[in-house]
Amino acid sequence: MPDLSNLPFLVFARTLVVALSLISLQAAGLESDENQPLYLEADNAELDELKAISIYTGNVFVQQGTLQIRADQVTIHHREDRQPKMIVAVGAPATYQQEIDGEEQGINAEALRMEYITEKDEITLIDQAIVYQGEDTFRNDRIVYDRANARVKAGSNVQGKERVKILINPSQR
Numbered sequence: 750m751p752d753l754s755n756l757p758f759l760v761f762a763r764t765l766v767v768a769l770s771l772i773s774l775q776a777a778g779l780e781s782d783e784n785q786p787l788y789l790e791a792d793n794a795e796l797d798e799l800k801a802i803s804i805y806t807g808n809v810f811v812q813q814g815t816l817q818i819r820a821d822q823v824t825i826h827h828r829e830d831r832q833p834k835m836i837v838a839v840g841a842p843a844t845y846q847q848e849i850d851g852e853e854q855g856i857n858a859e860a861l862r863m864e865y866i867t868e869k870d871e872i873t874l875i876d877q878a879i880v881y882q883g884e885d886t887f888r889n890d891r892i893v894y895d896r897a898n899a900r901v902k903a904g905s906n907v908q909g910k911e912r913v914k915i916l917i918n919p920s921q922r
Contacts, residue, residue: 781814782814788810790811791807791809792807801828804823805822809823823839832867834867846858856880859877860892862874869897873893874891888914888916889912890909
């Protein structure tokens with residue numbers, strides 16, 4: 750009969766390894782996406798040149814290559830060169846999806862609010878935040894996804910107030 754005294758540790762270690770691999774799969778999307786044109790569709794648009802912002806409302810859809818964002822409202826804060834500095838998507842929920850280089854399954858995420866800071870290449874998911882990859886999920890009230898460094902943080906270290914919840918399903922063979 751096998752020695753099962755290490756079983757709790759082995760289960761924990763396997764879960765940790767799978768959780769870390771789930772998080773590391775949150776790497777930047779397809780490399781070709783950033784070279785694709787940005788397409789935006791909405792029921793309404795308001796452009797304020799003096800404040801350097803544009804606001805899109807009503808069934809907003811944003812696409813750049815495989816990256817897609819859907820929201821009730823998207824606000825874009827522009828730099829002096831008119832390029833996006835910060836993009837804020839709000840919805841019930843706002844959704845994000847993107848294919849990942851070298852992966853069969855892409856990333857899907859949702860939250861009531863998403864903030865993307867272009868200079869940091871960082872997306873912050875706020876309130877009811879969930880990141881999906883296949884059948885696996887990563888949940889918290891605040892998830893920070895550093896796309897440039899392929900790092901995900903959640904919980905109190907990014908001002909979250911809830912416990913982080915991760916669900917990893919067994920591989921289907």
